[in-house]
Amino acid sequence: MEVAIPITNELEQRISDAFCIFDHHGDKRIDIREVGTVLRFLGCVPTEQEINEVIAATEMEESAGDVHLSKFMPHVAQLLAERKMEPASPEKILAAFQILDPEQKTYITKEYMSKMMMEEGEPFTQEELDEMLAVAIDPITGNIPYEFYINQLMHQPANSIYELAARYWTLKPKETKRGSKWAGSRISIR
Structure with missing residues (x-):
């Protein structure tokens, strides 16, 4: 049942x-x-x-x-x-791209971005990388103009x-295992 x-x-x-x-x-x-x-x-x-x-x-x-x-x-x-x-703020994303662009060209090459996304931090799968690049790459230059890309990412419904x-959501006291960091906690979000 x-x-x-x-x-x-x-x-x-x-x-x-x-x-x-x-x-x-x-x-x-x-x-x-x-x-x-x-x-x-x-x-x-x-x-x-x-x-x-x-x-x-x-x-x-x-x-x-x-x-x-x-x-x-x-x-x-x-x-x-x-x-x-939660997704990163536009400011954090821009700061990350600027670190990857020390010459301040305002774009990243597809090859460099692919290398970074596949080898650094938590690597993307090939499918995730392909999905990202499909949106990020300027079809004329073949590069990633990152300020434009960030604007595309930030469109939120x-x-x-x-x-x-x-x-x-208001967190309610829950039955928790003894010693849980949430045991007995009560948080109210306005």
Whole structure:
């Protein structure tokens, strides 16, 4: 028998809708390999470590390899309220590009950007790199005019997931494992 999962606000509805897109069996479960995809679909920018932390916190004990919406939704809502996995600001992105452009040419070559994205920090997959370059490269010069690219990245729809989290989520005391840093905490977001 399926237990209904109460959805009380737009934030929970958006999380549920994103989750259910990847629920291929209609049983309010997704494979743990889909967690990062769901988070990115919501507009989050998680690191692999953050994805693994969400999996560890939400994976079903009785069905290893699966995450149920009833655990995922409140956990992710809390992370969003704490502004975790939030995309970098335009100023931070511009500063990063300027570090990569010490000669102040205002562009980065496709080759240099590809090398940086595949070899530094948390490497992109080839598919992720191809998707990024498709948007970033100026078809005339073949380079990445980064200020233009940043402007493309910064187009945000009204009611981003983080705005919704700030509007709707109040962290409630939860039953937590003894010693958890959230045990007994109460945070209110306005």
